[in-house]
Amino acid sequence: MIQGHGGNKQQLADRIGCGLEDIIDMSSNLNPLGPPKRIHAFIRENIHLIHALPEPDAAGMSKGFADYHGIDPGCVMAGNGTTFFIYTLPLALGAKKALILGPAYADYEDACAALNVKTCHCLTLAQNNFVPDLDQLSAEAQGADLVFICNPNNPTGALIDKQDLERLIGRHTNTCFVVDESYLPFVPDAEAFSLVTQTHQPNLVVLSSMSKIFRIPGLRTGFLSGAKTLIRKVMAHYQPWSVNALAQAVIKNIYDHPGDILPFYRQTREFIVKERRAFVHALAETEGIRLFDTPVYFVLARLDRISAPELCRRVGDDRFLIRDCANFKGLSDRFVRFSLKTHEINLALAQSIKTALAREHT
Ligand SMILES: Cc1ncc(COP(=O)(O)O)c(C=O)c1O
Structure with a gap:
């Protein structure tokens, strides 16, 4: 089995007893806005190419x-x-x-x-x-x-x-x-x-x-x-x-359609800047986690109190799949990565992280 490419959706779905479609995958780095609008229709219309x-x-x-x-x-x-x-x-x-x-x-x-x-x-x-x-x-x-x-x-x-x-x-x-x-x-x-x-x-x-x-x-x-x-x-x-x-x-x-590309990039970039700021802000006062600066939409974090597998397990209970970074050479089981999605999902993840980290003190 090939491993090391982000989280395992099936494993989390099996553990918490839900469908694969119920898992919120924030472990793999993809454009949160999805593909350019016309791609799905283009594929449907061109399926004969196969x-x-x-x-x-x-x-x-x-x-x-x-x-x-x-x-x-x-x-x-x-x-x-x-x-x-x-x-x-x-x-x-x-x-x-x-x-x-x-x-x-x-x-x-x-x-x-x-x-x-x-x-x-x-x-x-x-x-x-x-x-x-x-x-x-x-x-x-x-x-x-x-x-x-x-x-x-x-x-x-x-x-x-x-x-x-x-x-x-x-x-x-x-x-x-x-x-x-x-x-x-x-x-x-x-x-x-x-x-x-x-x-x-x-x-x-x-x-x-x-x-x-x-x-x-x-x-x-x-x-x-x-x-x-x-x-x-x-x-x-x-x-x-x-x-x-x-x-x-x-x-x-x-x-x-070269004229569509830069506007698509710009729309993505503006979205990311706004949503990353909101996510970082939501976790700003949270103890036990440090977010590293990033110009993109995935955010690396270091945990001070609990291990990465433990945080993955706790936010996993809320259906969030995040990336345990222990297998990156130079990191450890204290590092996790979040790949941001929509505004509501990002804030829900931030809340889940806060709850997960607060549980340590109860
Ligand atoms: C840094 C980096 N390069 C390359 C790849 C491979 O992507 P693809 O083969 O889909 O182009 C990945 C996939 O996660 C990646 O993170």
């Missing part, structure tokens, strides 16, 4: 992404989720040793382990609000052929400036940097942070998941962009038709 093979390399879908970002389509590859690239890059680039800026998404390490690539972590610390020390990262990058950086980072929310990243990448020309921008579209002014157009940089690839911002994780779509020399190496490991026909069509449709 009767034929799609483009083997999803070139049309890649072109949509490339055109939107103003980059050469030859510098973009489409995959069935960025997961495809995370699990292909270490092999395709012949890496022996990878460095991971952590605590971070566990699949970077899992992919390397599966491919016999050694990993080490450059860990950011709670006492520094998980702000990365780029000098330390630079020193440790010295011995690595691959460096994974998630920007903004899952689960800490730490965001690194574009210029700082460019300097770091420029300093280590023999090391390939994988910058995972899967959550960047949620950040206000994301465009000022993105490296997606830096395809002239020979030692950089950028990952852009479509799953999170467009809330279509079940379709499995994502992109890798980078220099053509790197694209060629990854392409050598590509399996034909790995992005299915409906997924290709949906993403093409999104990029066929």
Whole structure:
């Protein structure tokens, strides 16, 4: 069984004796506003596409992404989720040793382990609000052929400036940097942070998941962009038709309407800023929990009095599924992550957390 990707809905439903649909899943990071409005109707109207093979390399879908970002389509590859690239890059680039800026998404390490690539972590610390020390990262990058950086980072929310990243990448020309921008579209002014157009940089690839911002994780779509020399190496490991026909069509449709994309991002970003503020405010005076700053809609918290499994159990009684972060290297069973949803649900979760933490004193 594959684990480590958020909470287990079925387990919670079984424990508290309710239906799967009654669980409020705040453990996985998806756009709280849902997908762009027309996606459901588009899928219904285009279901016949599954009767034929799609483009083997999803070139049309890649072109949509490339055109939107103003980059050469030859510098973009489409995959069935960025997961495809995370699990292909270490092999395709012949890496022996990878460095991971952590605590971070566990699949970077899992992919390397599966491919016999050694990993080490450059860990950011709670006492520094998980702000990365780029000098330390630079020193440790010295011995690595691959460096994974998630920007903004899952689960800490730490965001690194574009210029700082460019300097770091420029300093280590023999090391390939994988910058995972899967959550960047949620950040206000994301465009000022993105490296997606830096395809002239020979030692950089950028990952852009479509799953999170467009809330279509079940379709499995994502992109890798980078220099053509790197694209060629990854392409050598590509399996034909790995992005299915409906997924290709949906993403093409999104990029066929480029004028709708930024307004959709902006609507999401404004919603997140407002709702994150309300959630943080609701827990501001609560003892026993510290929320870390984040520019996105998932919030990392440290618990002072009870463990993460215990808080998960208590809010689970109220049907909330939250993320126990014990399995993130560099965190412990004192950390949890909340992925925010609608106003009412976020405030109900805050109330459930308060009650759960207050119970310790009774
Ligand atoms: C940081 C990060 N990158 C990549 C992924 C993989 O997403 P996908 O394969 O759906 O693009 C995830 C999924 O949770 C993630 O958190």
